[in-house]
Amino acid sequence: MRAAYTYKYLSIVVAAIVMALSSTGCGEEPDFCEADIETVTLHVDDPEAYFYQSTDSMQVVLSTDTAIVIIVRGNADVTSLSPVFTLSPGATIAPASGSTHDFSNGPVMYTVTSQDKHWTRRYSVSIVPTTHTVSDTVRYDFEHFELETANQRYYTWHNALADGTLGNDWATANAGYRISMGSAQPMDYPTTPLLDGYDGAAVCLRTSDTGPFGAMANKRLAAGNLFLGTFDIAVAMSDHLHATRFGIPFTSKPDRFTGYYTFEPGATVQDFYGKPITGRTDSADVYAVFYRNHDAAGAEVVLYGDNVLSSSQIVAVANLGYVAPTTTWTAWDVEFVYREDIDEQLLANRGYSLAIVFSSSRRGGDFVGAIGSRLCIDKVRVICSHEE
Amino acid sequence: MTDIKKYILTLVLAASTALGIQATVLDSLRVDVRLGYALGGTLPTHLDNKIRHINSFNPGFNFTVAAEASYPLNERWAIHTGLRLELGSMDVDSRVKNYDIEVVRGDESLDGIFNGNVRIKTAQRRITLPVQASYSLSDKWQLRGGLFMGWLTNRRFWGWAYDGYLREGTPIGAKIEMGSEPGERGDFDFDANMRHMQWGIDVGADYQFHRRWGAFAELTYGLSGLFKSDFKAVDTLRPLYGTLGILYRFK
Numbered sequence A: 001m002r003a004a005y006t007y008k009y010l011s012i013v014v015a016a017i018v019m020a021l022s023s024t025g026c027g028e029e030p031d032f033c034e035a036d037i038e039t040v041t042l043h044v045d046d047p048e049a050y051f052y053q054s055t056d057s058m059q060v061v062l063s064t065d066t067a068i069v070i071i072v073r074g075n076a077d078v079t080s081l082s083p084v085f086t087l088s089p090g091a092t093i094a095p096a097s098g099s100t101h102d103f104s105n106g107p108v109m110y111t112v113t114s115q116d117k118h119w120t121r122r123y124s125v126s127i128v129p130t131t132h133t134v135s136d137t138v139r140y141d142f143e144h145f146e147l148e149t150a151n152q153r154y155y156t157w158h159n160a161l162a163d164g165t166l167g168n169d170w171a172t173a174n175a176g177y178r179i180s181m182g183s184a185q186p187m188d189y190p191t192t193p194l195l196d197g198y199d200g201a202a203v204c205l206r207t208s209d210t211g212p213f214g215a216m217a218n219k220r221l222a223a224g225n226l227f228l229g230t231f232d233i234a235v236a237m238s239d240h241l242h243a244t245r246f247g248i249p250f251t252s253k254p255d256r257f258t259g260y261y262t263f264e265p266g267a268t269v270q271d272f273y274g275k276p277i278t279g280r281t282d283s284a285d286v287y288a289v290f291y292r293n294h295d296a297a298g299a300e301v302v303l304y305g306d307n308v309l310s311s312s313q314i315v316a317v318a319n320l321g322y323v324a325p326t327t328t329w330t331a332w333d334v335e336f337v338y339r340e341d342i343d344e345q346l347l348a349n350r351g352y353s354l355a356i357v358f359s360s361s362r363r364g365g366d367f368v369g370a371i372g373s374r375l376c377i378d379k380v381r382v383i384c385s386h387e388e
Numbered sequence B: 001m002t003d004i005k006k007y008i009l010t011l012v013l014a015a016s017t018a019l020g021i022q023a024t025v026l027d028s029l030r031v032d033v034r035l036g037y038a039l040g041g042t043l044p045t046h047l048d049n050k051i052r053h054i055n056s057f058n059p060g061f062n063f064t065v066a067a068e069a070s071y072p073l074n075e076r077w078a079i080h081t082g083l084r085l086e087l088g089s090m091d092v093d094s095r096v097k098n099y100d101i102e103v104v105r106g107d108e109s110l111d112g113i114f115n116g117n118v119r120i121k122t123a124q125r126r127i128t129l130p131v132q133a134s135y136s137l138s139d140k141w142q143l144r145g146g147l148f149m150g151w152l153t154n155r156r157f158w159g160w161a162y163d164g165y166l167r168e169g170t171p172i173g174a175k176i177e178m179g180s181e182p183g184e185r186g187d188f189d190f191d192a193n194m195r196h197m198q199w200g201i202d203v204g205a206d207y208q209f210h211r212r213w214g215a216f217a218e219l220t221y222g223l224s225g226l227f228k229s230d231f232k233a234v235d236t237l238r239p240l241y242g243t244l245g246i247l248y249r250f251k
Helices: A003-019 A174-182 A211-216 A344-348 B001-026
Strands: A039-040 A058-061 A068-071 A084-087 A093-095 A106-111 A122-131 A137-140 A144-147 A155-160 A191-194 A202-206 A226-232 A244-247 A254-264 A285-292 A313-317 A326-335 A353-360 A374-383 B030-043 B050-060 B065-074 B077-106 B108-136 B141-168 B175-178 B187-191 B196-209 B213-222 B238-249
Touching: A003 B175, A039 A068, A155 A191, A174 A211, A174 B108, A202 A226, A211 B077, A211 B108, A254 A285, A254 A313, A285 A326, A285 A374, A313 A326, A353 A374, A374 B238, B030 B077, B030 B213, B065 B238, B077 B141, B108 B175, B108 B196
Parallel strands: A068 A122, B077 B187
Antiparallel strands: A039 A058, A039 A084, A093 A106, A106 A122, A137 A374, A144 A155, A191 A202, A202 A374, A226 A244, A226 A353, A254 A326, A254 A374, A285 A313, A285 A353, B030 B065, B030 B238, B050 B077, B065 B077, B077 B108, B108 B141, B141 B175, B141 B187, B141 B196, B196 B213, B213 B238
């Protein structure tokens, strides 16, 4: 395999020489070979009445996502809608962008074909009327996990929804670990399932060595993490703190954040340069953040690795703080501390998001921590207050 | 530079030794030293249209020093051989589209389709032993042709993909943006994959414009390829070097 790549690089050298010696061009530009839906927009007559938030009418689609879900108000009519797509350059889509379909019987499938016709991607688009249901307690038990479907290289988790289907509320940075450690087996990744947890399966986060790529990039470790939100692998290399997009819309007022954990710090904390820091014990992170997901100008807001605990959008925080090392399952129960009152109307309109963040090394974002630190989590509950 | 001096000294010694042999045994041997500038590279089977633009190209410091000798067989024909030290480097910056790349570090690698910029640097030092038949057209013109064996004493091939994005594995794989700084970009290094031993065809011409001084042109075409044989590239790339220079004949 490598020969072909070496050849490829060499042909650049060749091209350079040929182009330097003559004034030949580079030949005809090759067709684009990507087949992505980049954005989806739903144009409706009265967006205020149709969407909970007007920004919900347009969605940016991650390169790793082929199941697009658009949430609309519970009373919205979805029998005749015409989503409009922007595609990667040169790509085409069938059925056509802007064509009208009935979304009331589940997702509509679209196929995107690259300009060079060699590549296709199948997308499902769901437009889901969602009623604002008030739940007393939101349960996360980590019983539903699977190897990611594209390459079967690492685990992903699903949350059980009230109707028995599975959601995608939880994200990890496992996809990012794959960039640096392509040879890793599923159980070598920082975030893995633990079959024998506190109650059924649990999830284990382990601070892991990122190998030769990590050392070269001064990103020598990857803390195991698990969070409510999405992981944007596109910026994992170029801007890693913005790869973790913390928070999902949450329509109940959270009061308490509970669960069970074990935590064993790794042997030696190392600094950014991989040098041991003596006399320091690694610490984990267990916290939940409730925030307004639109700013004053009406723009959508998600919290990132660099502001999840400091953003002015934050309304309440439930932070376990010091995570005492323990090898036996230990319960935590932390209250959300509110900084401002909840706007019930905004709450009903999906204007608040909840981020729950677990990390096996608190300073993992700065690549400081102890390789081997292990935080296991099970039976997480977000206990909410009744609406008045 | 001390390395270069050492090599030049070795070549001069080799030439002196040859002169010594000439004085005693091979009275008819003709010996010269040469200094040439090489335009090197690899001969493509076709130009890849996925390379959209050459942002910059620095052919680097490429020269050859040599001590060579001819042993006449008759009026016209002679056997020509020698020792050459060839130094070469290159620095190319290009913009590519849909380009298959692999970035490698240690045992880990990441491959896919890249859109963006690729920087490539090469450096090598090669000692070559040509064995040629030479034919004198006249007192001034001499044509040569034959084979060469080359030994790479130092070879480097490295670079990075930057300011663009990789589609992991295939064009529909995860999109990973790459920046320009180390750690944000995709570095590769193929030093270990280059061949040490090379061989190929070598043709040249000498023009004697003075009793002692002359000019020469040389074209060497590597038949062994630049990379190890376990690299099964469909289109084998072969190094092609053209050298122009001057020679000084001792006798």
